Amino acid sequence: AKEAVEEILRQQKPPEGVVFEIVSGEPDFLKRAIPVVKQHIISLRKKFPGLSIAVVSHGDEQFALTKKNQGEYKQLHSEIVSLRQDSDIPFHVCGAYASWKNVSPEEFPDYVDVSATGPAEIRQYQEFGFKKIVISG
Template identity: 45%
Template sequence: MRLFSLILLLSLSSLSMADTQVDRLLEADDAPVGVVFEIIEDDDDALGWALPKVARLSAQLRKRFPELPIAVVSHGREQFGLLADEAEGLMAPIHDKAQKLRDDDIDLHVCGVHAGWDGYTPEDYPAYVDVSPSGPAQIRDYRNLGFVLIVLQGPDY
């Protein structure tokens, strides 16, 4: 029972890490240069929870800092939910959320290296998804510009 309680406590605390980081940014006197959300999950459906969380946290940030640049880099298995041939059917809600992020001026990137490992090219993704040559390099580029990194982790952590 103690082990279960510890695991539950740790999972609940990790779920709120991104929220805590955003709360700290909201309490700051000055806006950050920008924010980049990193998503790297081993679950093809992870964008189903991750993109709504990005939207919610981004809305909070933009309410306080309206001109804040925001980006998302997805570079785990979840990025395959954004393939163009997945835009209809079960993955349609994920694509709708991705398009909404782009409409809200939030850049959305996936990892070209990871896509290539599974035989996909940039042409396999819709126009509203930017295929970066490398997800980790894309994050590094944002961080070099001064963006704050916020790592999103799913409910299994």
């Protein structure tokens, strides 16, 4: 991920946007991934203010963001709210993967966008010219 961010920062003109893809088999992975993503966002927006950015999570880590896990992952939920409110960055999770685990879209709070599928959401951003940066664990 760091190399991909540095490559963008070396360019004279920014891409249309950046989409961070987060995917892991670890339920706690967002605790480590979100601070990394936030640092990359700071670097990218320092050089390219107003750069469009989105985040898509589509592994086991996305379930930390359900309403029932708000207490256990309070800081993480606050960081996702902050991304959306302070930085205008949408955070998507994968509805298909959630359904496979018997988790309905209503089990996620309003500040989390439940996409039909994470990979399709990422492809849609890429079709708009967004550069994908993978954060995996």
